[in-house]
Amino acid sequence: MTSNLQYEIQLRPDFSMLKVELEQGQKVYAEPSAMAAMSPNLKLKAGFKGGAFKTLGRFFGGESMIVNTFSAENGPGEILFAPGHMGDTQHYRLTGGSLYLQRGAYMANSEGVEITGSWQGAKGFFSGEGLVLLKASGNGDVFFNSYGAILEIDVQDDYIVDTGFIVAFEDTLSYNVSVLPGLRGGGFKRLFFSGEGLVCRFSGQGKVWIQTRYVTPYLSWINQYRPQQSK
Amino acid sequence: MNQHNQSFSGGVFHPSIPGGRAGAEITINRGEIIAYTQCDGQPVFSIPINQCQLDLGGASGRMLFCRTPDGQLTIFSEDKHFAQALDLHSGGLLGNQINTLKRAVRSESKKLGFWILASSLACALILFIGYFAMLWAAKATIASxxxxxxxxxxxxxxxxxxxxxxxxxxxxxxxxxxxxxxxxxxxxxxxxxxxxxxxxxxxxxxxxxxxxxxxxxxxxxxxxxxxxxxxxxxxxxxxxxxxxxxxxxxxxxxxxxxxxxxxxxxxxxxxxxxxxxxxxxxxxxxxxxxxxxxxxxxxxxxxxxxxxxxxxxxxxxxxxxxxxxxxxxxxxxxxxxxxxxxxxxxxxxxxxxxxxxxxxxxxxxxxxxxxxx
Structure with missing residues (x-):
């Protein structure tokens, strides 16, 4: 049985930071360079985790192959983690099931959780989210982060999310990649000019976390202010 | 039969659970699907096999959901032996349902496979034609x-x-x-x-x-x-x-x-x-x-x-x-x-x-x- 981590997510949502209070002997795992500050009695160990297959799975899921392990020795301690970009951090408690994460969304986890890649095949190919999604499974806590704030949606039947806004979803939801229903049959014109493209249709029962901003449109907006290279 | 002791890891959906969902260990015993949850108070849920409505889904497409007719309670597991055990304990009652669901999933993935094959063939054809059009254009230009x-x-x-x-x-x-x-x-x-x-x-x-x-x-x-x-x-x-x-x-x-x-x-x-x-x-x-x-x-x-x-x-x-x-x-x-x-x-x-x-x-x-x- 794994004990819950004592945690607090501060400064939400735009510049969030995760604070974890570790008891003596407790461990927390995090992606490299996520650590911002910590008590001096925490020990860091960097390395591969979970064997070659799981390590490669993480790599194809857009994460580092290395996982940092922080353990509290000689008494309790606290540690602060910061996501790589502005945005919120979300906690999820795994109880034997799995949680699927968007590429790069993983931040940290407690003992008892395994992070690996999950081959999505054709669905991944069409969704533009990469062929491999990250999959967190086991018993314990997992923390993930988004670009923008995070909105939790409790899906009861069907729900449609633009592929660029998905952060995470529960394993009980099935999903299909499709063209937005109104666009289907409207010909290519609508597909190209509406600015809406491929969407994920979730069905079943479970939770989806979406982010309130999507990186690509932001990049194209900011690109016009980029200074021109002088000749 | 030792199938009585078999347990599967999965979960439960029920309005009484905080958050609506909990992880659970599932067993099948005396015509009932029983889920032992791990959340506070450790409540136990069960569905009689003969009232169970099956559905296949989840992110992997291999998760089996058992629902009560009113849809209030759902017990689910991704364990591949879960379906077998259900079939066995229902005396063949659920076997047909399971097979129909599996066939539907298979045909869906076949359809997707066909579209991928078709679109990659189309890409290859365009490249192929483009290459020869280039060669032809080069030849025609040179002649002039x-x-x-x-x-x-x-x-x-x-x-x-x-x-x-x-x-x-x-x-x-x-x-x-x-x-x-x-x-x-x-x-x-x-x-x-x-x-x-x-x-x-x-x-x-x-x-x-x-x-x-x-x-x-x-x-x-x-x-x-x-x-x-x-x-x-x-x-x-x-x-x-x-x-x-x-x-x-x-x-x-x-x-x-x-x-x-x-x-x-x-x-x-x-x-x-x-x-x-x-x-x-x-x-x-x-x-x-x-x-x-x-x-x-x-x-x-x-x-x-x-x-x-x-x-x-x-x-x-x-x-x-x-x-x-x-x-x-x-x-x-x-x-x-x-x-x-x-x-x-x-x-x-x-x-x-x-x-x-x-x-x-x-x-x-x-x-x-x-x-x-």
Missing amino acids: LPISIDEKIGKLALDSMDVGKRLDSAHPASKLVQSIVDKLQPHAAIPNMKFKVIVVEDPQVNAFALPGGQIVVFTGLIREATSAEQIAGVLAHEMSHATLRHGLQSVSQSLGIVAAIQLFVGDIGGLVALGAQIAQQSILTSYSRTSETEADLEGARMLHAAKIDPQAMAEFFGLLKEKEGDIPDAIAWISTHPQHSTRIENIKNHQKSFPATQYEPLDLNLKEAQEAL
Whole structure:
């Protein structure tokens, strides 16, 4: 049985930071360079985790192959983690099931959780989210982060999310990649000019976390202010 | 039966659970699916098997959901033995439901697979057509360019090439080769092309043509030939490379059509030099298979028109075949030169389409030229 981590997510949502209070002997795992500050009695160990297959799975899921392990020795301690970009951090408690994460969304986890890649095949190919999604499974806590704030949606039947806004979803939801229903049959014109493209249709029962901003449109907006290279 | 003790890891949906969902260990016992949750108070949920409504789904597509008819309670597991156990305990009641669900999932994934295959085939087809359209466009463009470009590139290529010791044009071998070229020239496809032969002292049994009509013949070829007609055959082949403008074609394929046009209209200096370098390389390493076959057939036409038996060209390939042997079939298709036996066959077939003519032997002294070498 794994004990819950004592945690607090501060400064939400735009510049969030995760604070974890570790008891003596407790461990927390995090992606490299996520650590911002910590008590001096925490020990860091960097390395591969979970064997070659799981390590490669993480790599194809857009994460580092290395996982940092922080353990509290000689008494309790606290540690602060910061996501790589502005945005919120979300906690999820795994109880034997799995949680699927968007590429790069993983931040940290407690003992008892395994992070690996999950081959999505054709669905991944069409969704533009990469062929491999990250999959967190086991018993314990997992923390993930988004670009923008995070909105939790409790899906009861069907729900449609633009592929660029998905952060995470529960394993009980099935999903299909499709063209937005109104666009289907409207010909290519609508597909190209509406600015809406491929969407994920979730069905079943479970939770989806979406982010309130999507990186690509932001990049194209900011690109016009980029200074021109002088000749 | 020890299936009674079998337990599966999964979960439960129920409104009474905080958050609506909890992880659970599931067992099947006495006609009931029982879920032992791990959340606060550890409540236990159960569904009688005969009331269970099944559904297959989840992110993996392999999660089995059992629902009560009112949809309030759902027990689910991804364990692959869960379906088997349900089938067994229901006495076949749920087996049909499970199989129908699995079939539906399979056909869905088949449909998706079909679309992927179809779209990748379409992409391949577009690339394939695009490639040949490019080749065709390059050929059409080259036909409209003046020959002076060929000559420029050919001259540059030859000047920058170290071909070896050139024989004097008064040498009997040079005279022999030049007189054959003179005989063939009136029948060349481009009437105003100036052909010039350079004989180079080299044991290689080879000859090559540069764009614009300069032809280099190695003395090895003259030595190995058993008749002047055979040399005429090789010369006709090389002259055809020049009149078919294969040199410019390989340049344009390397530089692109735009560059080929630029050669014609604008800033020539740098591009011509680059073109010369590419021409030189591609000529020394050989033209493409299609170009070789084209030159064979055009060469046979020229020989026929000059009243020289095209058979001599085939004969010479036969000689080469004896000397170096055929390329093994397996690698023939990647090698740029067609197989000798295929070439001989092609020439013979092509010759059948010509009107019957009385061929005249060449009035040339090959012996004398060979002895002078």
